[in-house]
Amino acid sequence: MTDRLITHLRHLDIAVPDHAKQVQFYTDLWGLTPIAEDSGITFLAAEGSPEQYVVRLREAEEKRLDLIAFGAADEASVDALAQRLAGDGVQLVSEPGALQTPGGGYGFRFFDVDGRTVEISCDVAVRRHRRVEEQEAIPVKLSHVVINSPSPQRTRAFYEKHLAFALSDTLFHPKMGEAMYFMRCNPQHHSLAIARGPHVSLHHASFEMRGIDEYMRGTGRLLRHDVKKVWGPGRHLAGNNTFSYFLDPHGNTVEYTTELEQLDEDTWHPHLYDFTQPEVSDQWGTANPMDEFVAAESFNDPDRGVFVAPPV
Structure with a gap:
């Protein structure tokens, strides 16, 4: 599609009351790799993926979906999407700018029609990933x-x-x-x-x-x-x-x-x-x-x- 500016799914961010228990499940049993941690937040990568992280876990009093993140090709695409959404009356959570999450990048956030927070970003540094080997039962x-x-x-x-x-x-x-x-x-x-x-x-x-x-x-x-x-x-x-x-x-x-x-x-x-x-x-x-x-x-x-x- 000529007007499709989103390229792919990046990551899913969720908040939970028992952060330690959630981290243990996603690392020890599910097979993700912790790559960064900071005051009740853990970023988890998939070994076969170039994305900096595919799941972010945040400690909070109530369980919630923090956001869903999608990638765009470049800053022009991010800016165009933000302008398009704002022009259509969609509520922006943040204006396009530098991201402070692992890998950096440039992006913005908005609420979808149901109130979920969605992030669009580009220029996030590629993570050094690897080939998942035969019989290695972890997410790619x-x-x-x-x-x-x-x-x-x-x-x-x-x-x-x-x-x-x-x-x-x-x-x-x-x-x-x-x-x-x-x-x-x-x-x-x-x-x-x-x-x-x-x-x-x-x-x-x-x-x-x-x-x-x-x-x-x-x-x-x-x-x-x-x-x-x-x-x-x-x-x-x-x-x-x-x-x-x-x-x-x-x-x-x-x-x-x-x-x-x-x-x-x-x-x-x-x-x-x-x-x-x-x-x-x-x-x-x-x-x-x-x-x-x-x-x-x-x-x-x-x-x-x-x-x-x-x-x-």
Whole structure:
């Protein structure tokens, strides 16, 4: 798209009451690497990713989603997006300027239509990363983020209009209607998805593994440590990616995945998938059945950070 100025997903920032417990989970069990720490804030990188960090954990009295960060190509793109958003009446949290987070860079923040804080940045220093080896069951990168919205059509329209995200596929239920929109900002099937939920919250964050073997080894490690499994292992139809969903210590859903589809954007036409059909949810038929109880696990707690910018 000629007006698409966002290039990719950078990181997800969350706040939790028990910071130490959360850090231990994401490092010792999930497989991320701490790269910086400062007064109750920890920045975690994925070994295979050039991003300075893919998760930021912040200690706070209440659990919340601090922000979702996306990359842009250059300062001109960042400035153009900020100007476009402000001109359309979107509330900016900060004006474009130098970032004080690891890797520096240039960026700004704003509230989306549901009140989430979103950051757009460029010129962040590339982290010295490495090839994840065979049988090494740690995340290569942050794959995608899924958010809950009580008005998913409105949220989808916001990201299409203001950030030029494109629809890849839609899940629907014959009685409940459209339930999830898979949105892309590059040829990856989705970097963001919007789920119908009872309140604004994080649905899940997904991390890409090296391959099927590493994905299954990671899944097995979490099962052996009695981490609560929500759903999986299996393979979705939309995106054609594998999935194993677990709950972190504060009830956020996190996913191991691999082989997410890369699209030819010039020829792709979105599908409308009925997720009551078993093969839509899981082509393999190996996951526990998707039902209302499994779905409710990822509703999460109502986000306390709506229209309130994080302090850092």
